[in-house]
Amino acid sequence: MSRKSFRPDVDAPEWRGGYTPYDIIKEGTIALVVVATLVLILAVVFGSPDEKAITLKAWSNADPVDFATTAFSELNGTSTTATYGAPYNHGGPSQQIGPLQLEKWVGVRIPLNTAKDFVLDPLRALPNEPVLDADLVRYEKASSTTRASWLDAYAKATTTMKYRHGTVVVNATKAGPVPVMINELTTMARSGALDQDLVAGNDFYTTDYTESLLFLSDGQYLANVATEQHLAGNQWGMMNETGNYPGQAWLWLYAFWYQVAPFNSSGNGDALVWGTMMVLSLILLFVPFIPGLRSIPRKLRIYRLIWREHYRDSGRA
Amino acid sequence: MSEEIDRQWTTRLRRKAAGKLPPEKLLPDTQSSYVASWIYVFGVATLAALGVVIGTGCILALRGPQWWHGSSYGHFVNSLHLWSVEVFMFAMVIHLWGKFAMAAWRGGRTLTWMTGVVLFLASVATSFTGYAIQSNFDSQWITTQAKDGINATGAGAYFNVLNFGQMMMWHIVLMPLVLVLLTGMHVLLVRMKGVVPPFEDDPTPTPDVARVTE
Numbered sequence: 001m002s003r004k005s006f007r008p009d010v011d012a013p014e015w016r017g018g019y020t021p022y023d024i025i026k027e028g029t030i031a032l033v034v035v036a037t038l039v040l041i042l043a044v045v046f047g048s049p050d051e052k053a054i055t056l057k058a059w060s061n062a063d064p065v066d067f068a069t070t071a072f073s074e075l076n077g078t079s080t081t082a083t084y085g086a087p088y089n090h091g092g093p094s095q096q097i098g099p100l101q102l103e104k105w106v107g108v109r110i111p112l113n114t115a116k117d118f119v120l121d122p123l124r125a126l127p128n129e130p131v132l133d134a135d136l137v138r139y140e141k142a143s144s145t146t147r148a149s150w151l152d153a154y155a156k157a158t159t160t161m162k163y164r165h166g167t168v169v170v171n172a173t174k175a176g177p178v179p180v181m182i183n184e185l186t187t188m189a190r191s192g193a194l195d196q197d198l199v200a201g202n203d204f205y206t207t208d209y210t211e212s213l214l215f216l217s218d219g220q221y222l223a224n225v226a227t228e229q230h231l232a233g234n235q236w237g238m239m240n241e242t243g244n245y246p247g248q249a250w251l252w253l254y255a256f257w258y259q260v261a262p263f264n265s266s267g268n269g270d271a272l273v274w275g276t277m278m279v280l281s282l283i284l285l286f287v288p289f290i291p292g293l294r295s296i297p298r299k300l301r302i303y304r305l306i307w308r309e310h311y312r313d314s315g316r317a
Numbered sequence: 318m319s320e321e322i323d324r325q326w327t328t329r330l331r332r333k334a335a336g337k338l339p340p341e342k343l344l345p346d347t348q349s350s351y352v353a354s355w356i357y358v359f360g361v362a363t364l365a366a367l368g369v370v371i372g373t374g375c376i377l378a379l380r381g382p383q384w385w386h387g388s389s390y391g392h393f394v395n396s397l398h399l400w401s402v403e404v405f406m407f408a409m410v411i412h413l414w415g416k417f418a419m420a421a422w423r424g425g426r427t428l429t430w431m432t433g434v435v436l437f438l439a440s441v442a443t444s445f446t447g448y449a450i451q452s453n454f455d456s457q458w459i460t461t462q463a464k465d466g467i468n469a470t471g472a473g474a475y476f477n478v479l480n481f482g483q484m485m486m487w488h489i490v491l492m493p494l495v496l497v498l499l500t501g502m503h504v505l506l507v508r509m510k511g512v513v514p515p516f517e518d519d520p521t522p523t524p525d526v527a528r529v530t531e
Contacts, residue, residue: 008423008516008517009420009423010422010423011423011424012423012424012425012426012513012514013424013514013515013516013517014514015349015351015511015514017349017350017351018349018350019347019348019349019350020347020348020349020350020352020353021346021347022345022346022347022348022352023346024344024345024346025344027361028361028364028365031358031361031362031364031365032365032368032369034362034365035362035365035366035368035369035401035404035408036365036369038404039366039369039397039400039401039404040397042396042400042403042404043393043396043397043399043400044396046396046400047392047393047396048392048395048396048399048400049453049455050385050386050392050395050451050453051453051454051455052453052454053452053453053454053456053457054454054457086468086474087468087473087474095468095469102469102470102471103468103469103470103471103473105471106471106474106475107474109474109475110474110477206482207480207481207482207483207485208477208479208480208481208482208483209479209480209481210477210479210480213457213460213461213479214461214479216457216461217461222457222458222461225454226458229454229458231458233462237462241448241455241459242454242455245399246403248441248444248445248448249403249406250406250410250441250444251441251445268469270465270466270468270469271469271470273466274466274467274469274470278470281434281438284434285431285434285435286431287417287422287430288422288427288430288431289427294420294422296417297417297418297419297420298420298516300418302418303418303419303420303515303516306354306356306415306418306419307351307354307419307515308354309351309353309354310350310351310353310515311515313350
């Protein structure tokens with residue numbers, strides 16, 4: 001290559017200098033031993049966190065009113081999941097970046113009807129419950145207007161909801177079968193049966209916790225525990241983990257965007273953060289092709305520190 | 318006979334591979350004298366940490382995903398796995414920015430840089446799937462928060478972070494396969510192209526060099 005066409009941020013000079021002995025196998029072995037020892041010391045000294053998972057049983061026993069309120073929001077279609085939109089349902093607007101409505105375009109691929117899947121189907125699975133069975137039939141056969149009036153009456157009473165002597169207490173005399181249904185679902189959850197029903201569904205073997213996790217995250221209880229553990233979104237969210245552990249510190253830039261406007265106030269915040277991170281990742285990937293950016297290392301001159309022996313020796317020569 | 322052998326795919330591949338990567342490049346016993354800085358440690362440290370990550374992950378895999386919750390030995394192996402990931406990511410980030418400072422893509426090393434960046438992004442995704450399958454409170458919170466971002470891209474319809482089984486397969490089969498293949502490619506590219514040489518000395522030497530010159 002001629003000197004004339006040499007581009008310092010793209011081309012590298014041919015090395016005509018000296019060489020030193022290099023035992024790559026020895027280097028690798030030493031690195032492995034040092035790193036393994038370091039990891040061993042860190043594991044012995046700090047261990048790792050293992051905060052027990054919250055079950056629907058634990059939640060409904062710890063805060064039955066929050067559970068019952070959430071269960072009702074699943075039934076009347078006002079919960080976060082019920083109004084989510086794609087990929088779960090058509091319940092709400094999807095996030096978008098400008099004209100890009102990726103969530104909507106992909107569509108409903110994990111279909112969920114919160115009233116049916118989180119409330120009605122689990123209640124139907126309860127054996128020997130003649131009163132509940134009759135109430136479920138009554139609810140399902142009611143006209144949409146009647147059902148709406150029941151749900152509206154119950155919704156107004158939720159603000160004064162209490163849990164006493166093993167029963168969800170609401171002052172909603174015009175709510176039809178809804179009080180019985182919510183109370184029975186709360187009792188079912190407190191026994192642990194709802195955990196099993198939502199996870200197992202119609203199969204014995206399963207590894208899918210989508211329904212349980214969505215139900216759990218619709219309530220306040222999970223968020224309250226997370227806030228106590230400094231894990232809320234405005235506390236740099238999911239890059240942290242319980243206890244004083246570094247967590248996924250490498251997600252700092254991703255978590256950072258959630259702390260600043262417009263990302264932390266926009267209804268399309270998640271889409272905007274992901275869009276921004278994708279653009280930044282592509283820039284990093286294609287740095288060698290981007291004039292200006294690829295010159296930054298040469299202009300920063302940090303390389304003078306890295307190769308200081310080389311420059312010192314060449315200066316001496 | 319000889320011509321027939323010369324035309325064989327196997328013969329051609331072997332000759333091409335041997336030409337691009339002769340044994341003295343694959344397992345060198347010398348290196349350019351400019352490769353003398355603490356920053357070079359972080360590349361091999363990343364590789365070593367990856368080895369520990371895979372080794373500890375294999376022990377966890379032997380006993381299944383729930384083992385570590387009920388066994389003190391299992392919990393210790395989980396701690397080893399966690400801290401090897403932390404060391405791996407730390408070393409990788411330092412390595413990445415070190416290579417940026419050297420403009421290590423120069424001299425036909427663009428693909429080496431790009432495989433490195435993809436490796437970093439793939440490592441972030443692999444670590445995330447690991448956090449998603451801890452089957453404890455952390456994984457409950459992390460997955461229920463992360464789903465919104467992933468759903469917003471449309472990917473959540475196919476990459477359901479709330480599906481433990483799916484995340485498990487991604488973490489222990491698909492992502493390690495990607496990481497190991499990319500790492501192999503990255504290391505072979507480094508061996509083929511060599512370590513990027515220093516920038517040619519500029520006309521405004523640092524005080525350090527000026528002092529030596531005097």
